[in-house]
Amino acid sequence: xxNLRKGLTLALAVIxxxxxxTGCGGGSKAxxxxxxxxxxxxxYIDPELEYEFEEATGYDVVIDYxxxxxxxxxxxxxxxxxxxxxxxxxxxxxxxxxxxxxxxxDYSNVPNSAYISENVKPFMEEFDPGMKHxxxxxxxxxxxxxxxxxxxxxxxxSWEDLWDEKYxxxxxxxxxxxxxxxxxxKVLGYSMNTTSEKEVKEMTDLLLKQKPLVYKLANDxxxxxxxxxxxxxxxxxxxxxxxxxxxxxxMEYVIPKEGTEVWTDCWAVTANAANKAxxxxxxxxxxxxxxxxxxxxxxxxxxxxxxIADLTDEEVLNPPKEVLAKCETLKNLGAEADDMYSKxxxxxxxx
Amino acid sequence: MTKTSMNSxxxxxxxxxxxxxxxxxxxxxxxxxxxYGFTDRSGAFTIENIMAIATRxxxxxxxLSLGLALISTVICLLLAxxxxxxxxxxxxxxxxxxxxxxxxxxxxxxxxxxxxWQVLLERNGIINIVLKSLGLPLLDIINTPAAxxxxxxxxxxxxxxxxxxxxxxxxxxxxIEAAYDLGADKLLVLRKVLIPxxxxxxxxxxxxVFVPSLTTFAISTMLGGGKVNLIGNIIExxxxxxxxxxxxxxxxxxxxVFIIISMALIEKFDREGEASMI
Numbered sequence: 001x002x003n004l005r006k007g008l009t010l011a012l013a014v015i016x017x018x019x020x021x022t023g024c025g026g027g028s029k030a031x032x033x034x035x036x037x038x039x040x041x042x043x044y045i046d047p048e049l050e051y052e053f054e055e056a057t058g059y060d061v062v063i064d065y066x067x068x069x070x071x072x073x074x075x076x077x078x079x080x081x082x083x084x085x086x087x088x089x090x091x092x093x094x095x096x097x098x099x100x101x102x103x104x105x106d107y108s109n110v111p112n113s114a115y116i117s118e119n120v121k122p123f124m125e126e127f128d129p130g131m132k133h134x135x136x137x138x139x140x141x142x143x144x145x146x147x148x149x150x151x152x153x154x155x156x157x158s159w160e161d162l163w164d165e166k167y168x169x170x171x172x173x174x175x176x177x178x179x180x181x182x183x184x185x186k187v188l189g190y191s192m193n194t195t196s197e198k199e200v201k202e203m204t205d206l207l208l209k210q211k212p213l214v215y216k217l218a219n220d221x222x223x224x225x226x227x228x229x230x231x232x233x234x235x236x237x238x239x240x241x242x243x244x245x246x247x248x249x250x251m252e253y254v255i256p257k258e259g260t261e262v263w264t265d266c267w268a269v270t271a272n273a274a275n276k277a278x279x280x281x282x283x284x285x286x287x288x289x290x291x292x293x294x295x296x297x298x299x300x301x302x303x304x305x306x307x308i309a310d311l312t313d314e315e316v317l318n319p320p321k322e323v324l325a326k327c328e329t330l331k332n333l334g335a336e337a338d339d340m341y342s343k344x345x346x347x348x349x350x351x
Numbered sequence: 352m353t354k355t356s357m358n359s360x361x362x363x364x365x366x367x368x369x370x371x372x373x374x375x376x377x378x379x380x381x382x383x384x385x386x387y388g389f390t391d392r393s394g395a396f397t398i399e400n401i402m403a404i405a406t407r408x409x410x411x412x413x414x415l416s417l418g419l420a421l422i423s424t425v426i427c428l429l430l431a432x433x434x435x436x437x438x439x440x441x442x443x444x445x446x447x448x449x450x451x452x453x454x455x456x457x458x459x460x461x462x463x464x465x466x467x468w469q470v471l472l473e474r475n476g477i478i479n480i481v482l483k484s485l486g487l488p489l490l491d492i493i494n495t496p497a498a499x500x501x502x503x504x505x506x507x508x509x510x511x512x513x514x515x516x517x518x519x520x521x522x523x524x525x526x527i528e529a530a531y532d533l534g535a536d537k538l539l540v541l542r543k544v545l546i547p548x549x550x551x552x553x554x555x556x557x558x559x560v561f562v563p564s565l566t567t568f569a570i571s572t573m574l575g576g577g578k579v580n581l582i583g584n585i586i587e588x589x590x591x592x593x594x595x596x597x598x599x600x601x602x603x604x605x606x607x608v609f610i611i612i613s614m615a616l617i618e619k620f621d622r623e624g625e626a627s628m629i
Contacts (some may be wrong), residue, residue: 218577230473346585349585
């Protein structure tokens, strides 16, 4: 969900950082309503929207980009650059809220929040109760994408199918610790946020049993292996599916019956924003019908906005309620649990 | 002011940027790594991060890294030395054209070149499509240590070729002719003249291939399919996913020690080589 199309982003980031430096010096001659500084995942909004926002609101926008939540965190924590509005994933929002680094949103400045779709709200509740500090930008699930020419559709409805020996050397799994434990946990009936060492050990054993069947552990390249038909099944994030289907019509996506991880990437205003109202105006603008539609078409990631519901009503992007009821959100578990997971993950990787 | 003191002032002035670079680019980061490596999350002193190399998973990854780096270095050496000999004697080599051809790929980012290998080697990649159309058996090395070694050899071969080639072209032709005059055959010339005289080139070639192979994590991630776990991968994971910078820094210090030891061994071999030449 985060690090697509990195190269371009990097180039843009360099250019825009230069812009930030010069912008700081110039200061007052900015847009009539002042400047706002935005910090966002690379290539995560339709670039046109920046200019449309400037025209519509009179703010001058400076955007910087980052690739992962872990890159964002020290920048916000140490206040090394002053951003008004940021985009971050669920677990990072809760970590930032916990450390008092995000401001409460004044919803009178965000009237478009009325259009946030109901489906996403229970998940928002898990990491930001009452949506006090954040507003969803995109959301999605993890599931199994398979090639219907190589795999019988009727056979795939459970995470356990990834342990089926007839798919030996045909399976692509995520090279990502928490997602792998989410999958093993769903098979064994454990929460993806468990901190029980016994459960983590059991999940590791289960994953090790599957390892000989795995063709590759991959994140962003998983969809390319599927499109090129080097693999028959891959665990991918739902945002990749429409793109893959455009390039290979044999791609199908299923959310296993045990449920899965729902992720949400959100906008939030920082606690020491110099221009809080500007940040809220940005969030409000992202919730406009046109912006949501542009972002959806640009990203092909689901945008939880009721005004474009008819565009995103495919099951891939909008799972039915009974499936969502079994889903979980990734939580920040703290350093001690991180170390424990990391120990077992290394065990998995080295065998 | 005397001329010499002016000179030394001028020297100091010119060395300023260099000293600043050493300070900011080497000494300060080393200090930071040492600080993280010898403390735990709360900032208290510990040697646990260093001793962590002895745990089975870490030791195993280090062993695999050493093994693959050694294999790649040997393959590079076996490819580069004959190539150096050919380039030395060929007209094209003298004009620098062939050497140029060898350096040419290095103008492109090595990650891109490694990614290209990934596309080539994939199960439905270009190589297998060609093999299939010719009715030949398919190549199935992607996501194995063999593919990682291939990537290392491909990426680092120029670093072996260049120093060896440079050492070989500096050898006085008369020495070789004298050896032949005194009745040596080709093999003897190779053993007693060419190889001993190119030892410095071989040594720097070995260092320049072995060290980056030992520490790489990009090649093993891309060509090993996440299934070949080198010590570089473990360190990278500690910084990005595990968010245990202290352990990552501690393991990095262990790696540095390993590199220093291996360089010292190579250096010793180098000096002995030179001594035997005299």
